[in-house]
Amino acid sequence: MALDPAPPMLEPPAGDEVARLRRMAQRQWAARRDLERRLHDGAALRVSALTLRLGLLSHLHPDEARDLRTAVEGIQDELHLVLQELRDIAGRLYPPLLDEAGLGPALREAAGRCAVPVRIDAPDERFGPDVEGAVYFAVLGCLSDGAATPVEVVIRRQADVLRVLVSGVDACDAGTIHDGVRLLGGTVALGESPAGDALITVRIPCV
Amino acid sequence: MRVALAEDGALFREGLLMLLKAAGHEIVACAAGGDELVAMLRTRPADIAILDIRMPPEPDGGLVTAERLRAAHPDMGLLFLSHYAESHYLMRILEIGTDAIGYRLKEKVGSVEVLTDTLTRIGDGEIVIEPLLAKRLVERPRAERKDLVAALSERETDVLKLMAEGRSNGGIAGQLFVTPKAVEKHIANIFGKLGLHADVAEDHRRVLAVLTYLRSQRDGE
Numbered sequence: 001m002a003l004d005p006a007p008p009m010l011e012p013p014a015g016d017e018v019a020r021l022r023r024m025a026q027r028q029w030a031a032r033r034d035l036e037r038r039l040h041d042g043a044a045l046r047v048s049a050l051t052l053r054l055g056l057l058s059h060l061h062p063d064e065a066r067d068l069r070t071a072v073e074g075i076q077d078e079l080h081l082v083l084q085e086l087r088d089i090a091g092r093l094y095p096p097l098l099d100e101a102g103l104g105p106a107l108r109e110a111a112g113r114c115a116v117p118v119r120i121d122a123p124d125e126r127f128g129p130d131v132e133g134a135v136y137f138a139v140l141g142c143l144s145d146g147a148a149t150p151v152e153v154v155i156r157r158q159a160d161v162l163r164v165l166v167s168g169v170d171a172c173d174a175g176t177i178h179d180g181v182r183l184l185g186g187t188v189a190l191g192e193s194p195a196g197d198a199l200i201t202v203r204i205p206c207v
Numbered sequence: 208m209r210v211a212l213a214e215d216g217a218l219f220r221e222g223l224l225m226l227l228k229a230a231g232h233e234i235v236a237c238a239a240g241g242d243e244l245v246a247m248l249r250t251r252p253a254d255i256a257i258l259d260i261r262m263p264p265e266p267d268g269g270l271v272t273a274e275r276l277r278a279a280h281p282d283m284g285l286l287f288l289s290h291y292a293e294s295h296y297l298m299r300i301l302e303i304g305t306d307a308i309g310y311r312l313k314e315k316v317g318s319v320e321v322l323t324d325t326l327t328r329i330g331d332g333e334i335v336i337e338p339l340l341a342k343r344l345v346e347r348p349r350a351e352r353k354d355l356v357a358a359l360s361e362r363e364t365d366v367l368k369l370m371a372e373g374r375s376n377g378g379i380a381g382q383l384f385v386t387p388k389a390v391e392k393h394i395a396n397i398f399g400k401l402g403l404h405a406d407v408a409e410d411h412r413r414v415l416a417v418l419t420y421l422r423s424q425r426d427g428e
Contacts, residue, residue, distance in 0.1 A: 040261070044290050045216040051317035052222030059229050059319045073318075080314050087291065097295055100266045105295045112294060 018185050022130075025183035029133040033094040040096065044086050051076050094129070098136050102126050103155060106136055114143050114151075116168075122155040127162055130184060131206050135164055138180040138202065142169040149197065157206070164202040171198035208326055211236040211253040213244040213272060214288070215262040219313060223257070223288075230319040232326070240264065241272030248276065248283075255284035255307075255326055260296060270296075273303050284329040288313045292340040301334075309335030309373070334373035334417075341371040358400045366393040371417045 058065075058072040090096065098106035104122035111118035126132070139153055151168040166173070171190055177200060178188040186204040193199040210232045214220040220237065227234060236247035240263035244256065256276055260269035273285050284307040287300060292312050300310050309329045315337060316322045328335050359367065362383075369379040376394070380387040394413070401416055 040290055041216065045219055048290065048313040049216070049218040049222040051314040052219070052226050055317035055319065055322075056222070056226050056229055059226075076314070076317050080312075083290070083312075083314055096261075096291060097293055100261070101295060109293055109295055 021183045022185060025134070026128075026130045028183075029094070029130040032133065033099055033129050036090045036094040036096060036099070039086055039090050039093075044083055044090075047079050047083055047086075051079050054079075094133060095136065098132055099129070103132050103135060106132075107139060107153065110136075110140055110143065111151075117150040118143060119150070119152045120155075121153065123157060125157060127157075127206050131162060131204055134181045134184055134186070134204065135162070135202070138177040139164070139166060141176045141180065142166055142173040142200075160205055160207060162204045162206045164204075166200040166202070167193040167195075167197050169198065169200065171200075174198075174200045177202055208254040208330060209233050209235045209252065210326070211244060211248055211251075211256040213238045213241055213256070213262060213269070214259040215239045216259070219259075223316075226317070226319065226322060230323050232323075241268040241275075245272060245275050245279070248280065253280075253283055254330055255286060257286045257288060260287055260289040260291075267296075270299055270303065273300070277304055282307075284308070284326070286311065286325065286329055286335070288316065292337045292343075294340065294344055297336065297340060297344075305334060306332045309333075310340070311335065311337045312339065315339075328373065333375070336372050338372050341368055344371060359397060363393050363397050363400070366390060367397055367416065370394070370397075370413055 054072045054076055058069045061068055095106050095110075097109055102122075102124065104120060104124065107120045107122060111120055127135075135155070143151060149168045151166070154165040156163050156165075166177075174188050174190045178186075180186075181188065181202055181204055184204050186202060189201045189203075191199045191201060210227055212220065212223060212227070212234065214223065217239070220239070224234060224237060235251045235253045236244055238244040238247060241258070242264060244258075248256070256273075258269040258272055260267050262268045264271060269287055269289075273287070276283055276285065285304065286309040287296075288311055289296065290313055292310070297310055300308060307329050309325060311325060316325060325335055365383060366379055369382055374382065376387050376390045380390045383390070394416075397416055
């Protein structure tokens with residue numbers, strides 16, 4: 001297909017730049033999600049299948065039962081640890097639960113691993129891998145700092161904007177969150193909650 | 208046992224087939240997706256269906272398939288094998304059924320003994336939960352529910368954890384090296400502290416104890 005030559009342009013309008021960054025972010029998040037799927041369908045599946053073959057091996061040679069069984073169980077334990085590491089990496093790339101069930105379930109699962117109480121209030125609606133990925137990791141970044149007080153995260157869609165309110169975390173987290181959502185055209189504002197805690201408000205355009 | 212199997216990963220499916228056969232089980236149906244398995248099982252009786260969670264129909268075909276199988280064959284046991292052990296999926300699984308159902312990690316059923324033990328317990332009507340997940344749920348409760356857990360003694364928490372794995376009183380007694388009588392006493396205390404009263408049947412209360420606990424974690428947010 002022949003393309004029309006692009007008109008000469010020195011300074012692209014701001015709107016185009018926003019769209020370009022957004023597309024870049026979309027590609028990045030989609031790539032991360034695809035890597036997680038590759039780990040699941042590839043390496044992880046192979047290793048799980050190996051544990052079955054090892055189990056079969058010790059079953060088919062009952063004569064050497066005790067030594068073989070001990071060796072096989074040792075290797076199977078090691079393979080479980082390999083898989084745990086792959087799961088950890090997959091979770092840092094793109095949590096499978098985020099892909100399959102969205103922000104609410106994925107953030108709740110992550111909150112369950114936190115030392116402090118975390119309340120997540122999120123709609124069931126889906127917002128695409130880029131917005132969901134950015135919001136998930138932005139919130140996670142606040143939680144892993146070892147927040148001392150109960151954390152509350154409220155996610156709401158208002159027309160074309162996804163609004164995320166985070167309270168009970170360090171005000172310094174606002175900067176980290178901004179880095180995470182900037183490519184998507186997101187903004188971050190710092191205020192105060194009714195209880196006097198820092199209140200971080202994130203707004204991300206979504207369609 | 209007569210086993211049906213649906214798993215989209217060919218390597219794992221073949222490996223599991225061989226191990227099941229070696230363990231002396233009969234494979235009555237084997238498919239790469241849930242829809243095919245449901246169709247096969249219309250005419251062939253099976254005691255238990257082993258399902259991958261993340262398989263066709265996408266994204267989590269195992270759950271949809273399980274709902275259809277439970278509706279069509281209420282007595283058929285269901286075992287989910289997954290690469291991930293997540294409380295989100297456990298809750299969804301327990302919404303499908305709270306008897307003859309199980310959820311284990313794929314790499315944790317790699318021996319004839321464990322595989323057969325898992326299938327037998329499900330065949331006996333038990334709930335079998337991956338110990339790693341049961342442990343995580345009981346040991347790391349959502350902080351706002353710590354009052355609930357704090358009310359339980361250390362031994363009662365141990366008992367609840369083993370209940371969450373779906374073990375019987377005898378099984379719990381064996382694990383903790385105490386008498387079944389002592390286990391009964393602990394369980395009665397757990398029921399009391401969780402507000403589960405005696406007008407509900409014993410085995411039902413067991414499941415409710417575990418569910419109350421798990422739900423308190425999910426709904427308490």
